[in-house]
């Protein structure tokens with residue numbers, strides 16, 4: 356194969372399920388599932404659960420009987436836990452190469468060609484072993500000369516236990532058989548629509564596509580499709596995307612656990628979302644000057660419907676929570692109408708600039724130079740050390756009856772002191788009782 360590039364794609368196996376198992380090893384080899392927001396439907400399931408014929412996406416209420424019959428363990432989505440364990444995995448991977456692209460919460464590309472490694476299979480196993488030992492999560496490692504082939508290699512690693520979670524596709528003698536095994540719709544970057552089109556031309560597998568005429572591919576699938584085909588042939592066309600581009604818009608919004616009609620509850624939710632959105636803003640060292648608030652009823656219900664939004668531009672860009680809570684509350688009051696059952700409110704920040712780019716203002720001091728920044732730094736530091744929400748604005752409410760339904764939530768084992776795993780033994784219990 357041409358080129359000397361070497362990529363790895365590391366992907367956590369059934370990530371959400373595996374995260375729930377880290378602190379409950381008794382769940383290994385048992386059917387385990389994770390539910391979407393408001394405990395709506397299944398978003399992740401263990402192989403044991405798949406073996407029972409249950410599929411991703413089914414509404415939770417439809418599997419009640421199976422859950423009882425097979426003692427299936429269901430969990431609400433614990434994004435705090437998943438995010439924290441993900442960060443630990445990425446931290447470990449970053450020690451293997453400076454060129455790490457975090458592709459999603461549970462997947463990363465590593466570029467490895469600057470390393471002098473004689474046994475790549477062994478190297479992959481080392482990565483896998485370290486993540487298992489330090490974080491407790493099983494991963495699969497796919498190695499190849501292009502990102503697209505590394506993705507395919509990862510599939511092989513995951514599918515065939517004989518490879519023990521690591522597969523290097525580079526110059527593999529069975530390359531043809533592997534590419535014959537991969538359907539076009541399963542190739543990274545080939546969407547469902549293109550797959551259908553390719554099928555209609557008799558191109559069914561990755562092998563078929565790799566043999567297609569480059570010119571024809573470019574006509575049918577643009578330059579983007581051509582890159583994919585070249586990548587299948589071992590010609591690296593997709594670079595690492597290393598720069599984390601700051602977001603131009605930040606949205607914080609969630610559906611409520613149950614319909615909300617009271618203005619006070621909506622104000623709490625909006626204040627809470629201002630906290631979440633401005634935290635994201637500060638984490639990327641940005642300021643925002645525009646804010647929009649929106650609210651909507653549930654259009655799938657046969658009830659009176661109402662939806663509206665309103666926006667405002669702050670005098671100077673800011674990342675200070677109270678600046679946004681105050682404005683958002685005024686905006687919400689202006690669009691709120693009593694008598695409706697609201698399903699969702701949201702806050703969107705835009706006109707985002709880097710902290711250092713804030714224009715000087717004749718009348719107001721710039722955020723980065725005034726006490727607002729000091730207060731926010733303190734807030735973030737405390738919440739980082741003591742867990743999210745340790746310090747919060749009272750405007751966001753205490754009981755939060757509007758919050759999404761998460762009745763099956765596991766503890767925040769890694770991000771909240773009060774929810775750390777407790778180890779009980781007779782001796783410690785006795786000591787505590789003394």
Ligand SMILES: [Mg+2]
Nearest residue numbers: 366367369461
């Ligand atoms: Mg995964």
